[in-house]
Structures are given as C-alpha cells and as structure tokens.
Amino acid sequence: xxxxxxxxxxxxxxxxxxxxxxxxxxxxxxxxGMMGIINLAHGEFIMCGAxxxxxxxxxxxxxxVAMLCGSLAAGVLGIVLERTIIHRLYHRPLDSIVAxxxxxxxxxxxxxxxxxxxxxxxxxxxxxxxxxxxxxxxxRMVLLGVAVLLLVGLYVVFHHTTFGIHSRAxxxxxxxxxxxxxxxxRMYSLTFGLGAALAGLAGALYAPTISIVPTLGANFLVESFxxxxxxxxxxxxxxAPAAATLAVIKAFLxxxxxxxxxxxxxxxxxxxxxxxxxxxxSGWLLKGRT
Amino acid sequence: MSISQxxxxxxxxxxxxxxxxxxxxxxxxxxxxxxLFWVGFAVAIGAAVAYPAFVDGWSVGNTAYxxxxxxxxxxxxxxxxxxxxxxxxxxxxxxxxxxxxxxVTINFGAxxxxxxxGLLVGVGMSCMAAALLGYLLxxxxxxxxxxxxxxxxxTLVFATFMAQTAxxxxxxxxxxxxGDNGMTGMPPLTVPWFGGDIALYSGVPLYYLLxxxxxxxxxxxxxxxxxxxxxxxxxxxxxxHRAEMLGYDIRRYQLIAFVIGSGLAGLSGVxxxxxxxxxxxxxxxxxxxxxxxxxxxxxxxxxLTATLVGxxxxxxxxxxxxxxxxxxxxxxxxxxxVIVVVFLPKGLIPGLVQLVSRIRRRKGDMS
Numbered sequence: 001x002x003x004x005x006x007x008x009x010x011x012x013x014x015x016x017x018x019x020x021x022x023x024x025x026x027x028x029x030x031x032x033g034m035m036g037i038i039n040l041a042h043g044e045f046i047m048c049g050a051x052x053x054x055x056x057x058x059x060x061x062x063x064x065v066a067m068l069c070g071s072l073a074a075g076v077l078g079i080v081l082e083r084t085i086i087h088r089l090y091h092r093p094l095d096s097i098v099a100x101x102x103x104x105x106x107x108x109x110x111x112x113x114x115x116x117x118x119x120x121x122x123x124x125x126x127x128x129x130x131x132x133x134x135x136x137x138x139x140r141m142v143l144l145g146v147a148v149l150l151l152v153g154l155y156v157v158f159h160h161t162t163f164g165i166h167s168r169a170x171x172x173x174x175x176x177x178x179x180x181x182x183x184x185x186r187m188y189s190l191t192f193g194l195g196a197a198l199a200g201l202a203g204a205l206y207a208p209t210i211s212i213v214p215t216l217g218a219n220f221l222v223e224s225f226x227x228x229x230x231x232x233x234x235x236x237x238x239x240a241p242a243a244a245t246l247a248v249i250k251a252f253l254x255x256x257x258x259x260x261x262x263x264x265x266x267x268x269x270x271x272x273x274x275x276x277x278x279x280x281x282s283g284w285l286l287k288g289r290t
Numbered sequence: 291m292s293i294s295q296x297x298x299x300x301x302x303x304x305x306x307x308x309x310x311x312x313x314x315x316x317x318x319x320x321x322x323x324x325x326l327f328w329v330g331f332a333v334a335i336g337a338a339v340a341y342p343a344f345v346d347g348w349s350v351g352n353t354a355y356x357x358x359x360x361x362x363x364x365x366x367x368x369x370x371x372x373x374x375x376x377x378x379x380x381x382x383x384x385x386x387x388x389x390x391x392x393x394v395t396i397n398f399g400a401x402x403x404x405x406x407x408g409l410l411v412g413v414g415m416s417c418m419a420a421a422l423l424g425y426l427l428x429x430x431x432x433x434x435x436x437x438x439x440x441x442x443x444x445t446l447v448f449a450t451f452m453a454q455t456a457x458x459x460x461x462x463x464x465x466x467x468x469g470d471n472g473m474t475g476m477p478p479l480t481v482p483w484f485g486g487d488i489a490l491y492s493g494v495p496l497y498y499l500l501x502x503x504x505x506x507x508x509x510x511x512x513x514x515x516x517x518x519x520x521x522x523x524x525x526x527x528x529x530x531h532r533a534e535m536l537g538y539d540i541r542r543y544q545l546i547a548f549v550i551g552s553g554l555a556g557l558s559g560v561x562x563x564x565x566x567x568x569x570x571x572x573x574x575x576x577x578x579x580x581x582x583x584x585x586x587x588x589x590x591x592x593x594l595t596a597t598l599v600g601x602x603x604x605x606x607x608x609x610x611x612x613x614x615x616x617x618x619x620x621x622x623x624x625x626x627x628v629i630v631v632v633f634l635p636k637g638l639i640p641g642l643v644q645l646v647s648r649i650r651r652r653k654g655d656m657s
Contacts, residue, residue, distance in 0.1 A: 038435045040442075043576075088632050094376050097438055098587055099631040101378075105580055105624030109617040218576050222446050225439045260454055267447050270440065271423075275430040 027199030043217020049200025074200020232280020317516025365554030374527030379441030416556025472570025590637025
C-alpha cells in the first residue's frame with residue numbers, strides 16, 4: 001500500500017511538471033514550429049491571458065468562461081500585433097526576435113503603468129484530495145488532463161481540419177499555397193493568433209495559482225524556451241516528448257533540491273541535448289524521413 | 291597565381307607591415323574613415339577631456355557611469371553586429387564579473403592593488419564562463435534563434451539564482467551575496483601610488499580613467515575587426531557556409547569573438563560595481579538584458595562607432611526619461627527598438643550616414 005502511495009506522489013509531481021511545461025510551451029511551439037519565429041513576447045501573452053481571466057472572474061463570470069475570455073483576448077492581441085508589426089519581419093527571423101522583445105518590454109511596463117504593480121488574485125478552485133498521508137490539489141490534476149487534451153486537440157486541428165491543412169501548406173510551400181488559392185497572409189495571422197491564444201490559455205489556467213503581477217510571464221519563459229529548444233521544430237513529435245523528458249528531470253530535482261535547482265537542471269539538460277541533438281528531439285525522431 | 295600577382299601580394303604585405311596599425315584602425319569594416327572623421331574624433335576627445343571643467347561634479351560622475359556601460363555595448367557589437375550571433379545573455383557575464391569583483395575585494399580589501407586584481411579576476415571569470423557556454427553552443431552548432439534563447443535563459447536563471455541567496459548561509463568568505471537586495475560594501479577601484487593609495491570614487495579622476503579606457507578599447511576593437519581575424523568574423527556573419535567552405539573553422543572564430551565580447555561585458559560589470567559599490571540580480575533580469583540589445587540595435591550594431599555613439603545617446607535619453615518613472619522609460623525604449631528594427635534595421639546612425647551620402651550624391655549629380 002505504501003508503495004502505491006509513493007508512486008502516486010511521484011506521478012503527481014511528474015504530471016504537474018509535465019502540464020506546466022506543455023501548457024507554457026505550446027503557444028511558443030506553434031509559432032516557432034509553424035513560422036520559425038521565436039516570440040519573446042510569449043510571456044506577455046501569458047500575462048494578458050492571466051489578467052483578463054482574473055478580471056472577468058472577479059466581475060462574476062464562471063471561471064471556465066473567464067479563462068476562455070483570457071485566451072481569446074491574448075489571441076486577438078496576437079493577431080493585432082502580427083498585422084501591425086510581425087508580418088513585416090518574416091524574412092528576417094533574427095530581427096523578429098528583437099522586435100518581439102521590444103513588444104514584450106512595452107506590454108510589461110505598460111501594464112505596470114496602467115494597472116499598477118499587482119492585482120488581487122482568485123483562489124485555486126476544486127479543493128484537494130488525499131492519497132495515503134498526503135493531500136493533493138485536484139486542480140493540478142485537471143491541468144494535466146487539459147494539457148493532454150490540448151495536445152490531442154491540436155493534432156486534430158492541424159491534421160484533420162481545413163485550417164490545419166491550409167496552415168501547413170502555407171508553412172511548407174508559401175508560393176504553391178498561394179497558387180492554390182490560399183490567402184497566406186491570413187493563414188500567418190491566424191496561426192500567430194492561435195499561438196498567442198494558447199499562451200493566453202496557459203496564463204488563464206495558471207492564473208488561480210500565481211500572484212497576478214505584470215512580470216508574471218517571466219516565470220513561464222525559461223521553461224517554455226527550454227521545452228521548445230529540446231523539442232525542436234515539430235509541435236507534436238517535439239513538444240510532447242520534450243515536456244515528458246524534462247518533466248521527469250524537473251520533478252526529480254524540484255522534489256530533491258527545490259524549485260530553483262529544477263530550473264538549473266533544465267538549463268543544463270538543454271545544453272547537453274543541443275550538444276548531442278542539434279535539431280532537437282523531433283529532428284532526431286524524424287531522422288531519415290524527409 | 292601568376293608571378294606579377296604574387297609580387298603584388300608580397301608588396302602589399304610588406305607595405306601593410308610598415309603602416310599596419312594605421313591601416314587597420316582605418317580599415318574597411320568600420321564606418322568613419324578619412325581625415326574628416328579623425329578630425330571629428332580628435333574634437334570629440336578634446337571636448338570629453340575639457341568636459342569636467344565646465345560642469346558640476348554630479349554630471350562628471352554620471353558621465354563616468356555611462357562610460358561603464360560602453361564596454362558591454364562594444365562587446366555585443368562584436369558578437370552580434372560583426373560575427374552575427376545573437377547573444378541575449380551578456381548581462382550574465384556582466385553580473386558574474388560584478389559579483390566576483392565584490393567577493394574578491396570584500397575579502398581581501400583594497401590595499402596593495404587588490405581592486406585591480408579583483409577587476410582582472412572578474413573579467414577572467416566572465417571569459418571562462420563565456421568560453422564554457424560558447425564551447426557548448428558553437429561546437430554544438432547552435433546558431434541563430436537558439437543561441438539567443440539559450441543565452442537569455444542563462445542570464446534569467448542566473449538572476450533567479452542570485453535572487454534567492456539571501457541570508458548568512460549564502461556568503462563567500464566575508465562577502466554576503468545578499469539575495470534580492472544585492473551585494474554592497476565593496477571598495478571602489480583603488481590605484482596603489484607612492485605615498486598612499488588613490489581610491490577612485492565617482493569623480494574627475496575616475497572619469498578620466500574610464501574615458502581613456504573607452505578610447506583605448508574602441509581603437510583596439512577597430513584594429514581587431516579590420517584585421518584578418520575581423521574579416522573572417524564578417525565573412526561568417528555574411529555567410530557562415532561560405533566561410534566554412536573557404537577553410538575557416540568558424541566555430542573557433544565565433545567562440546573567440548564571444549569570449550572577447552563577454553569579457554568586455556565582464557569589464558562593464560566590474561566597473562559598474564566599483565562605481566556604485568553595488569550589484570544586484572536586477573542587473574541581470576529580463577529588462578536589464580534588453581538594454582544592451584537596445585543600445586546596440588538603435589545605434590547601429592554593425593559598426594563600432596555607431597554603437598559607441600548610440601549607446602551614449604540612448605543612455606542619456608533613457609536617464610532623462612526615468613525622471614518621469616522608469617516604466618515610461620522602458621515603454622519608450624521598447625517602442626524605439628520596435629521602430630528601429632522594423633524600419634531602420636541597420637540602426638539610426640548608419641541610416642543617417644546613408645541619407646547624408648545620398649543627398650550629397652544627388653547634389654553632385656545636379657552640378
């Protein structure tokens with residue numbers, strides 16, 4: 001019996017870390033994998049999602065609806081930014097990083113000016129359950145379920161819907177896609193918006209568990225970068241296995257030495273992985289396939 | 291190669307040996323050549339030397355503070371502008387060197403030139419850290435966006451690490467790392483001199499020392515980028531594959547450039563720490579890491595002179611904006627960065643130079 005309790009505790013730690021890595025990296029991975037752009041304003045989309053969720057939840061909307069609002073708001077923000085700034089930089093990937101960093105500065109510090117240095121948060125829903133001597137947060141388990149569902153959902157969207165097929169066509173051969181009658185500019189906007197909405201969803205889902213400050217995006221940044229770098233360019237064959245691998249390392253190190261060592265361990269892992277597998281896990285898994 | 295060509299090459303080589311320094315300072319990889327530029331350069335130095343005679347002590351100290359940052363900017367120009375590898379983590383080396391200086395000088399005091407030792411150890415530490423990180427990155431063939439992400443993650447994790455070092459548990463010798471509040475109490479740079487050490491608190495002597503260092507560093511980097519080594523760096527920036535096909539081990543060149551640039555970031559860190567006798571994790575967080583990128587990108591990253599001037603101007607503007615609150619300053623800096631990157635990717639100063647030369651040419655055509 002003791003054995004089962006312990007293995008559940010390990011599973012819980014792993015699931016928590018896995019959900020965090022998948023959710024925080026998903027938006028970044030979609031934008032990077034589909035468009036080759038590293039979006040340094042990723043943290044600010046997360047922040048936007050969290051703020052809108054908290055604000056609408058405090059206005060009385062039920063929490064799931066508030067979270068959808070947060071995600072949508074981030075998606076709209078993403079589309080607006082893509083139309084105004086990012087679309088000018090598609091042929092200059094390095095400059096697009098720098099520009100998104102500028103956007104990130106504007107959004108973080110602008111939020112500080114407009115909304116102040118912190119905002120009253122909301123409490124974590126769903127209470128807790130206990131296995132053996134320990135109690136666990138139910139909400140964290142829900143997050144794990146959401147992360148898995150989201151991976152499945154994205155797979156379906158990109159492989160079995162018109163939007164997904166048009167979007168992948170645009171990414172793989174923009175000229176051919178345009179010749180076939182696809183509005184590629186619109187596809188880029190929508191894909192960027194989807195990435196931003198996913199980032200917003202991460203912020204929305206974690207909003208009840210963190211303190212609502214303008215710099216909250218930075219807490220997600222390192223984890224999401226590391227997951228995307230380890231995963232490589234493919235969202236499904238990259239992000240999910242990378243998150244699973246990193247979650248084991250992070251859960252182990254966090255349980256053993258605390259949150260910070262978890263982060264340091266991730267950073268060391270990423271350096272080792274890129275030394276051995278420069279194309280990331282997906283590049284390795286796809287080796288031989290063209 | 292025909293005989294005449296070989297003779298020509300040899301003649302050029304012996305000629306370049308004779309006046310090599312002048313030729314290198316004035317070479318093709320730097321904007322600003324010819325007598326007009328050097329007259330302007332001399333005037334600028336003269337003005338900088340005369341400056342303390344005309345303004346109050348605070349302004350002198352403040353300008354010295356600006357000079358502290360210039361080295362990091364020039365180093366980033368070398369790494370990003372000349373070699374083409376996007377490093378977002380220069381603040382990690384800045385902080386590492388600053389903390390190292392603090393640890394050395396707090397433990398061993400300022401006598402017997404220990405602060406100079408602290409400076410050298412600090413810069414050495416950042417060079418070693420850069421060599422290690424750079425080896426993993428460049429020899430792992432990491433380039434482009436990934437390089438930026440890993441270096442940025444490094445500085446963020448380092449800042450998080452230093453932020454949790456509060457309390458007596460985290461101390462190296464007598465030096466408390468100090469967590470979020472940072473490390474204080476290190477002595478300023480102190481030069482051992484006959485009849486007593488000279489402590490360089492923020493003031494006129496420190497101003498002149500830093501001015502001399504900035505000018506020296508600027509000229510040395512000009513020589514470096516115009517040398518054979520610098521030409522290879524530019525070749526790597528323009529087309530890494532071609533440079534490699536020509537037989538250069540680009541990883542080695544990139545690594546060396548990265549170490550030099552990061553050593554300069556370390557020098558900035560030491561000088562900043564010695565200037566204010568203070569270093570904290572907030573010097574390494576996301577907003578701090580953005581600042582060097584802004585200085586270099588706005589001025590014009592592909593040229594040392596543009597970087598130097600741009601850095602000083604942007605620092606001045608930034609400080610004047612902070613009077614209204616640092617949030618506003620950061621918002622405006624972010625806007626400036628976005629506008630420059632989208633519309634003037636070469637930077638403001640090369641953009642201006644281009645504009646002026648175009649107008650001149652048009653006038654020449656008309657007459």
